[in-house]
Amino acid sequence: MRWTQTLIPTLKEVPADAEIVSHQLLVRAGLVRKLAGGLYTFLPLGLRSLNKVAQIVREEMNRAGAIEVSMPCLQPPEIWQASGRYETMRDALCRVKDRAQKEWILGPTHEEVITTLAAGEMNSYKQFPKNFYQVGIKFRDEIRPRFGLMRAKEFIMKDAYSFDTTDAGAMESYKKMYDAYTRIFSRCGLQAFPVEADTGVIGGNHSHEFMVPAATGENDVVYCEKCGYAANIEKAISGVPRTAAREVGPEVEKFATPGVVTIEALSKAPYSVPANRQIKTLVYIADSQPVLILLRGDDQLNETKFMARTGAIAVRPADAKNAADQALFAALGAQPGSLGAVRNVPSDWKVYADERLQGANDMTTGANEDGYHFRNVSIERDIRVTAWFDLRTVTVGEPCAKCGGSLKIRRAIEVGHVFKLGTKYSEPLNATFLDENGQRHPSVMGCYGIGVTRTLQAVIEQGNDKDGVVWPVSVAPYQVCLTPLSVAPGSAPMELAEKLYAELTAAGIEVILDDRDERPGVKFKDSELVGFPIRVGIGEKSLAKGEVEIKPRSGAIQAVKIEAAASTVIEWVQSELKRLSPQAPVAA
């Protein structure tokens, strides 16, 4: 491709609406342009890189035995009602109406569609196992799209769905995808690692996310360097000890704490109750029902755990500023800051307590009377706890639950997610098969997603420097940029550039020839901004010495004899591709 024949609108200045470096570079390097919030047009170079990620995904999915299909974006709401997600994912669904005012859903994911297909076509155990995948557009009504392609209203996703006859078979399918994902991200030059994850509204009972470490990521990952434990903070557990039991105190005692409405205030003089001897009482509304959540004063609630443990679909904290919620505080008898669960708790309210409080005594908590607290509280003696769960958020430095090592936390971008679904969709949508004995069973499913557009941006987020993008050769829009410093037809640099272009192209190398009549500085800066992995500089100066200049994007310029230029470039590209290919190939 010649530079002048495509469209590469590079920008010197940082776009005002791009916050993180990968988003800035996507725009500055002329890869994408925004149409509206969360909606992007892919320009020629951006599309090339996107397609390369998609191609790597396809190759590895095929290698793992998955088969490609293509499903409609426009989906009937009926199948969403059947699975129950018409309600549970309601807020994330983009809905449209046709001329007859019939509602359609712009698919955010395709479990319902593929399961409907399987229900019709996969009726015998002899047809199993199968793993269907597609690469296509997904729609999410994101509350707040941000960071360019990272969280968009419309994006490209690879989604795969496996169907097995047994749980063990489903585990095997899961493992194949897990391995394929490892290979995919490795080939994209990404340092991605799997972590244990919550299953959210997708459902199922076993799940890993593939994370790319990045300060700008939207996820916190808890990990242990000693044993390799890693989990999304929404799921992570730790080995923190339970609250130390003390000698059982006397009766609960009320004491005045005028104006004290925070854990911190109570921990200071004259009260001096350490946060770890306080019980924090939160009022939540879970699926329209008020509940109390008890945590130790120095712990934070993990809402994802709360939802996962209780099965709640919609939860929110009661809001003292919300008139409707005031009735809840009135029922308890106090405002936030003086709440507790020792008395005044309506008998139909569930009280969930974090396991760290099990057996705790000599605790202090709100008295459900503004300006008063109780001390000498023994939680099992004085509080009606409906159920004990792990509800707290892990913090840095806590002991690993598996090995006792010190846990760390880092930010990361979620680029892939694998789920073992079980029969969550096959049962309601009647995806059943007959076994050898003529018995009908629901198929055992798994689902596996990769955010292709997000992966592309993650590659940039991980690969850049002050001059621009630093692409891995596997994902770069072009592998080589030929930069003749004179483009006059018939000039020596241009003649050689044309010759190298033909040779490299014939060898299967992807080349762009910068045939713009621009000054050298402009061409060098642009090639670095766009980030082509290798640049061949062809100017009168080096030609006079019988040489060209080969400059890897992240390495030093080297002078190479003209005769050796093409072979040097070819070898370099091939060795880079080999370096990015996974060490241990998986058998098909």
Added chain:
RNA sequence: CGGGACGUGGCUCAGCCUGGUAGAGCGCUUGGUUUGGGACCAAGAUGUCGCAGGUUCAAAUCCUGUCGUCCCGACCA
């Protein structure tokens, strides 16, 4: 949905407080000089100052509303 910031030429921004002629740099067009790290000179084109009301003799500027964008939170595969 709550909090905050911002909407001025294709891009980045100034001007607004204190109302009165719409500006700069980059980019673009033309000509010339340049030509190994984002050149220089000259000439030029490009704006209903997001939109709608209001105040005023007069509004980019003040007021109200609205739409959009970005950030934080909430929320979220």
